[in-house]
Amino acid sequence: MHKVIVGLGSCGIAAGARAVYETFKAQIAGGELAEKVKLEITSCVGMCYCEPLVEVVDNDGRRTLYGRIDEKKAARIYEEHVVRGRPAADLVVDPSAAGSDAHAFLSRQKKIVLRNCGVIDPESLDAYIAVGGYEALRKAVAMDRKAVIETVKRSGVRGRGGAGFSTGLKWQFAFDAPGEKKYVVCNADEGDPGAFMDRSTLEGDPHSVLEGMIICAYAVGAQKGYIYCRAEYPLAVHRLKIAIRQASARGFLGKNILGAGFDLALVVKEGAGAFVCGEETALMASIEGHRGMPRKRPPFPAQSGLFGCPTNINNVETYANIPWVITNGADKFAAIGTEKSKGSKVFALAGKIKRGGLVEVPMGITIGEIVEEIGGGSNTGRPLKAVQLGGPSGGCIPASMFDTKVDYDEVTRTGAIMGSGGMLVMDETTCMVDVARFFLQFTQTESCGKCTFCRIGTMRMLEILNRITEGRGAMADLDALESLSSDIIKGSLCGLGQTAPNPVLTTLKYFRDEYVEHIGQKKCRAGVCKALIKYRIKDNCNGCTACVKVCPTNAITGQRKQQHSITQDKCVKCGRCYLKCNFDAIVVE
Amino acid sequence: MSHHECTCPKDFAAEARDIVGACGGGREQAIPVLQEIQKRYGFLPKELMREICKIADFSEAQLYGVATFYSQFRFKPRGKFALKVCVGTACHVAGAGAVVDALCDELKAKVGDTTGDGRFSIETVACLGCCSLAPVMMIGEDTVGYLDPLQIKKTLTKASEKQNA
Ligand SMILES: Cc1cc2nc3c(=O)[nH]c(=O)nc-3n(C[C@H](O)[C@H](O)[C@H](O)COP(=O)(O)O)c2cc1C
Ligand code: SF4
Numbered sequence A: 001m002h003k004v005i006v007g008l009g010s011c012g013i014a015a016g017a018r019a020v021y022e023t024f025k026a027q028i029a030g031g032e033l034a035e036k037v038k039l040e041i042t043s044c045v046g047m048c049y050c051e052p053l054v055e056v057v058d059n060d061g062r063r064t065l066y067g068r069i070d071e072k073k074a075a076r077i078y079e080e081h082v083v084r085g086r087p088a089a090d091l092v093v094d095p096s097a098a099g100s101d102a103h104a105f106l107s108r109q110k111k112i113v114l115r116n117c118g119v120i121d122p123e124s125l126d127a128y129i130a131v132g133g134y135e136a137l138r139k140a141v142a143m144d145r146k147a148v149i150e151t152v153k154r155s156g157v158r159g160r161g162g163a164g165f166s167t168g169l170k171w172q173f174a175f176d177a178p179g180e181k182k183y184v185v186c187n188a189d190e191g192d193p194g195a196f197m198d199r200s201t202l203e204g205d206p207h208s209v210l211e212g213m214i215i216c217a218y219a220v221g222a223q224k225g226y227i228y229c230r231a232e233y234p235l236a237v238h239r240l241k242i243a244i245r246q247a248s249a250r251g252f253l254g255k256n257i258l259g260a261g262f263d264l265a266l267v268v269k270e271g272a273g274a275f276v277c278g279e280e281t282a283l284m285a286s287i288e289g290h291r292g293m294p295r296k297r298p299p300f301p302a303q304s305g306l307f308g309c310p311t312n313i314n315n316v317e318t319y320a321n322i323p324w325v326i327t328n329g330a331d332k333f334a335a336i337g338t339e340k341s342k343g344s345k346v347f348a349l350a351g352k353i354k355r356g357g358l359v360e361v362p363m364g365i366t367i368g369e370i371v372e373e374i375g376g377g378s379n380t381g382r383p384l385k386a387v388q389l390g391g392p393s394g395g396c397i398p399a400s401m402f403d404t405k406v407d408y409d410e411v412t413r414t415g416a417i418m419g420s421g422g423m424l425v426m427d428e429t430t431c432m433v434d435v436a437r438f439f440l441q442f443t444q445t446e447s448c449g450k451c452t453f454c455r456i457g458t459m460r461m462l463e464i465l466n467r468i469t470e471g472r473g474a475m476a477d478l479d480a481l482e483s484l485s486s487d488i489i490k491g492s493l494c495g496l497g498q499t500a501p502n503p504v505l506t507t508l509k510y511f512r513d514e515y516v517e518h519i520g521q522k523k524c525r526a527g528v529c530k531a532l533i534k535y536r537i538k539d540n541c542n543g544c545t546a547c548v549k550v551c552p553t554n555a556i557t558g559q560r561k562q563q564h565s566i567t568q569d570k571c572v573k574c575g576r577c578y579l580k581c582n583f584d585a586i587v588v589e
Numbered sequence B: 001m002s003h004h005e006c007t008c009p010k011d012f013a014a015e016a017r018d019i020v021g022a023c024g025g026g027r028e029q030a031i032p033v034l035q036e037i038q039k040r041y042g043f044l045p046k047e048l049m050r051e052i053c054k055i056a057d058f059s060e061a062q063l064y065g066v067a068t069f070y071s072q073f074r075f076k077p078r079g080k081f082a083l084k085v086c087v088g089t090a091c092h093v094a095g096a097g098a099v100v101d102a103l104c105d106e107l108k109a110k111v112g113d114t115t116g117d118g119r120f121s122i123e124t125v126a127c128l129g130c131c132s133l134a135p136v137m138m139i140g141e142d143t144v145g146y147l148d149p150l151q152i153k154k155t156l157t158k159a160s161e162k163q164n165a
């Protein structure tokens, strides 16, 4: 029996995987092999840079992975490989071949959380069970509840949602809290606007997250659970709901789970678009049907959480680690990583990088190793400038510090934070002042408005950054940014406000010269800030007139076959002529 | 899914009972109720919200308070094709701004608007979770990656033809 497996994660689908799937479906149904070939789906293996991915499994079990497949190539694979048994060699991506891109991308990774992603059919419970799924739950319910918590504590796993608090300790607090009624909550809000670890995990292996939650519920004594998932992730919600239905039908959820005498019901709650709802107290307010505003802690959720009951809240990735920890034991988990950061971390690698995608690396690896070796370095040919970790709460780490290790404490020392796993790679065409402005605009819009410093302070900072990027900045603005930052950090109730200045502080720390250039010389060396740049046509322009046609304001004039020029006061700096020119005759300066 | 032509129900009270019947009318159901309304109409018709508050456990003030807090909810109808352009970090760095501008120029509309013919509405969102394909947008239910500001017209035509088929 041949098997054809198409990767249908959101990213694969966006790259055209659905059409590829349909092509195979039609070919198989219409061909003479209809009875002999099985078409299956899986999710994202993380190799977003060569989506859509297709895997063909031969009768003898040999697997061939194909990358960057479209409908035409799918038809070819069917004809050549499936029908005639000759793999289409030029389309193969071979992770086992040393020296290949796929090998470089995968060989340094350590898959714990993503162990099943892109491997199994995420919509099939049997597929999950076939790879050892729900064995950890069986093992856990045979253990004393305290022993489960002890195992999690000893493993050293820390929360992957950003703050890195000890998961075992958190469970202990929820266990210790008095109360009959308790809740478990999974934070799947994934607010960092440039990260997709949790989405991929939920789309690719929803049962592992459920299993982690069920084990937690058993350990802390909860009877009901919520998964709060971002509204922008319809496929994740869909697959979660399928998984909950399947697990309930098989007795992994519901009454008297595995005969161990405990009950659990899980519900998916869709978020409605508010970054602050990733903050745990705001998230719970949102589940309760209110505006998602954070409240003061203590009391912590473990004492008084959802509907006033003791609640354990963890991130998607944190829960997905748990079955592995229980199955393989605390020591095996604790053997991976650094002294205080154990296990692995998933990063969403994006930006100016050759091999973007989802990577899971052992803690302790350096940022440089991730960017250069796994990611293959810059995709523009220009040198890399920095990576941004932790999104709006995090900061930029400059290329000169790429030997920084992936470790909660070491990353924090740079001024950035480990964050939930967004890793955005930037090169010389990225303006650091613009990046800071971008994040401030984001936090300013997303501030819930409860605290004056967060509400107004971020607004003042944004105004200053707008001024600087528009060429109206003054040197005194830099001091103002720093003092506003420290006020906002001190005067904000929740993490949103407390960390909002980080993107500004880290860029001021490592890229102050760019701020100074914007202010003093009215120059944006990256060519990003519209008010400070000019498009100019050089003398190698051959007068092809392609640019004239794309200019929305008719700012470009000239005779056909002769050098053209741009009327600067008509130019709106949309850059379309620059993108259009095939002869590199247009420059930004 | 979402239509510009007014699809508002004739009988708001009956529709309200149907939605509350489907979602429940408890205090904590305010968000699911709003999501259900928006799923059916593409926006939140005022009269319908009023009818729902008559029979559910929340007041109009509470329901509006919730509806205005979350960016998902809209008080204006969407176009036949809702365009959600990602302006998250990865897309921003990859030139999402130029994509938004090109879209607005092409459709002669602003972010938040629906085109005069009711075909397209433009919204921005922060991250669709497909960052490695940046810049990205959703056209109706489809996510499209590697957007090129110079090819916007073609992208729109292709996607709308596909979804019409
Ligand atoms: C503004 C803000 C946004 C947050 N967003 C998220 C998020 O999207 N996902 C997440 O897991 N945690 C997020 N957190 C952290 C949560 O408050 C909480 O610490 C986390 O869910 C705990 O889970 P963990 O211990 O497993 O990391 C956010 C915190 C703040 C202050
Ligand atoms: S710090 Fe900002 S987001 Fe957090 S509670 Fe205060 S105003 Fe709201």
Ligand code: FES
Residues within 6 Å of the ligand: A193, A194, A195, B086, B087, B088, B089, B090, B091, B092, B126, B127, B128, B129, B130, B131, B132, B134, B135, B136
């Ligand atoms: S930043 Fe646009 S999809 Fe993530």
